[in-house]
Amino acid sequence: MKDILLKIIGSQISANETNKDTSSDMEFITEGRFFKKGDSLYLVYDESELSGMEGCTTSLKITGNKIRMKRYGEDVGIETAIEFEKGKRFNGYYETPFGSVEMEVLTNEVTNRLNSEGEGSLDIDYHVNLKGLAESRSKLSIEII
Numbered sequence: 001m002k003d004i005l006l007k008i009i010g011s012q013i014s015a016n017e018t019n020k021d022t023s024s025d026m027e028f029i030t031e032g033r034f035f036k037k038g039d040s041l042y043l044v045y046d047e048s049e050l051s052g053m054e055g056c057t058t059s060l061k062i063t064g065n066k067i068r069m070k071r072y073g074e075d076v077g078i079e080t081a082i083e084f085e086k087g088k089r090f091n092g093y094y095e096t097p098f099g100s101v102e103m104e105v106l107t108n109e110v111t112n113r114l115n116s117e118g119e120g121s122l123d124i125d126y127h128v129n130l131k132g133l134a135e136s137r138s139k140l141s142i143e144i145i
Contacts, residue, residue, distance in 0.1 A: 034118035
């Protein structure tokens with residue numbers, strides 16, 4: 001296991017009246033851990049107040065261009081898993097302290113530039129639909145710095 005520093009940029013993308021995409025970004029830097037197990041690379045970090053998920057831990061299992069994100073937090077009662085693989089839909093539930101919401105994720109693109117030494121970056125472009133609540137396009141960029 002290797003201690004690392006992560007730069008994480010999350011973007012919400014929406015179309016405006018002229019059908020041009022606009023983006024609102026959230027960026028933070030956090031400490032994390034990197035390790036390799038079998039054919040997979042793992043990134044694990046604690047969420048911050050800035051992300052709105054303080055008290056949660058995020059674990060990313062990266063196997064080629066397939067990513068499984070798991071968020072969990074015993075103190076806040078949240079456990080959510082999402083899989084990202086280009087062109088595939090993932091159906092699951094987004095757990096919140098107030099209950100679970102049915103979720104569908106369609107991955108547009110996954111770019112994995114991580115190496116087995118714990119260097120590089122990940123980019124994920126996806127659409128998420130929280131049934132009855134919201135639908136949006138998001139991008140997540142994670143760089144080991």
